[in-house]
Amino acid sequence: MSDFTSNFWHLYVAGITLVSIIACLILLWFSGKAKAMTANDNTTGHVWDGDLREMNNPLPRWWVGLFVITIVFSLVYLAMYPGLGNLAGKFGWTSAGQYDAEVAKANAVVAPLYAKFLGMPPEDVSKDPQAMAMGERLFMNNCAQCHGSDARGSKGFPNLADGDWLYGGTPDIIKTTLVQGRNGNMPPMAAAVGSPDDVRNLAHYVLSLSGSPHDSLRASLGKSKFGACAACHGMDGKGNHALGAPNLTDDIWLHGWGENxxxxxxxxxxVNQMPAQASKLTEGQIHVLASYVWGLSNKTATAAK
Ligand code: HEC
Ligand code: HEC
Known part of the structure; x- marks a missing residue:
């Protein structure tokens, strides 16, 4: 596991490190030997403020000893831990390895707890206060940055606490969403619709589907163009869970409301993406999260706790 692009840089960096350490040692040895020019009274001859004289005493032994210990320590350290070029060190320690070990240890501690929840249907998990506390923490750490801490989403990020779903709101579908992620994709449709005016008329027809304020003349002119949209949004505009095509009749807007x-x-x-969680979270964590998210929009179920 090396970050260097070629062996040259490994040798270059390792070489500089070793040369610097050895240079410290030589400097220490040399400064112990070399005699500075001194006057007869063991001063350097420098005088300040009338009578302040600079003495020429050798470094105290304990001080030199500390230097030697530091140098020996650095060599031992570099032999044991990574630091010298890309040599791994005798202990084989890496920060990534330590992180993985800590995560595995923490997962092992909570594994029995998750095993219990994995054996329960999500509807029951969502009534368990302990599971929901864990679900909330998982949500805050992994999901809130996009869906909001109240799970109510924002523009482009769906509200998970209402009953409106792009892909469907059963525990199984939510789980699939978490494991695999989702790629919402609506292609540009202007060419299939016609002139800019046709596009505006169609937009008013779409607004009319949810009873939103619209221009009814434009809407009636645009109606015939909706055929281009029906393949995904359905002839009635109620959407399609299999494609993640939103219901256009419910006055809930993921990407903003209005003609523009x-x-x-x-x-x-x-193109809108929900990142897959399978590599980040364990099966148990996903089960608890899916139950938590399902519970948010099924308050009647969770209210029973
Ligand atoms: C990087 C931002 C991001 C993160 C992090 C994220 N999501 Fe999402 N999520 C999205 C987007 C964007 C969509 C909508 C995808 C689409 O439009 O097709 C989405 C869709 C979903 C859906 C489908 C909603 C529906 O209406 O069908 C669920 C459920 C969901 N996310 C749950 C979660 C959970 C639980 C987490 C935490 C593990 C999470 N998301 C983390 C961005 C994110
Ligand atoms: C190939 C399938 C497909 C076709 C065809 C299609 N759409 Fe979509 N549309 C989608 C998907 C998928 C999304 C959701 C994008 C996302 O995940 O954020 C969407 C989103 C939308 C939205 C945003 C809804 C909201 O809640 O903000 C509108 C409005 C819309 N489509 C209108 C249309 C119209 C009008 C047409 C016909 C000209 C059309 N779509 C054709 C798949 C399609």
């Missing part, structure tokens, strides 16, 4: 926002969606499309 919808025209923008039609013209430019959208």
């Amino acid at each position: 926002a919808i025209v923008n969606m039609i013209n430019n499309g959208k």
Whole structure:
């Protein structure tokens, strides 16, 4: 495991390190031997402030001893731990290895707890106060930066606490979302719709689906263009969980509301990504998180606790 692009840099850095340490030793030895020019009274002859004289005494032995100990320590340290070029050191220690070991140890401590929850259906896990406390902490550490600490999301990041789902809100589907991640993808559709005016008319038709304020003349003109959207959003505009195509009839807007926002969606499309968690979280953690998220939008279930 080396960060150097070639062996040359390994030797170069290791060489500089060793030469510097040895140079310290030589300097120490040399300064012990060399005699500075002194006057008869063992001063250097420098005088300040009338009578302050600089003496020429050798370094105290304990002081020299400390230097030697430091040098020996550095050599022993470099033999045991990584530091000399890309040599791993005798102990084979790495910070990544220490981190992995600590994570594995912590996971092992809580494993029996997670094993208990893994054996329970998510509906029951979401009624367990201990599991929900763990779920909340996992959510704060891994999900809140995108979905918000109250899980209510923001523009582009879906609200997980309502009953509206891109991909579906059963515990199994939520689990699949967490394990695999999701790639929401709406292609730019302007070419399939027609002129900029057609796009605006269609946007008003989309607004009319949810009873949002719209221009009804434009909406009626735009209606026939919705065929281009139906493959994903459904003929009735109620969306498609298999594709992650949102329901356009519910007045919940992931990417903003109004003519401009919808025209923008039609013209430019959208790629939106939920990162996969399988490599970050254990099976047990994902089970508890999925139960926690499911519980957020099924308050009647959690209220029973
Ligand atoms: C880097 C930002 C980011 C992080 C971190 C993140 N998400 Fe997401 N999540 C998203 C985005 C963006 C989407 C919407 C994907 C789409 O539009 O297709 C999403 C979608 C989802 C969905 C699907 C919602 C639906 O309506 O079907 C669930 C469930 C979800 N996230 C849960 C979580 C959980 C639980 C975590 C923590 C382990 C998490 N997310 C972490 C960005 C993130
Ligand atoms: C290939 C499938 C596909 C087609 C065709 C498609 N969409 Fe979409 N659309 C999606 C997906 C997927 C998303 C969600 C993007 C995301 O994950 O954030 C979306 C999102 C949207 C949104 C944003 C909804 C919100 O809650 O903010 C609007 C508006 C929309 N589409 C309108 C249309 C219109 C109008 C058409 C027809 C011109 C159309 N779409 C065609 C797949 C499609």
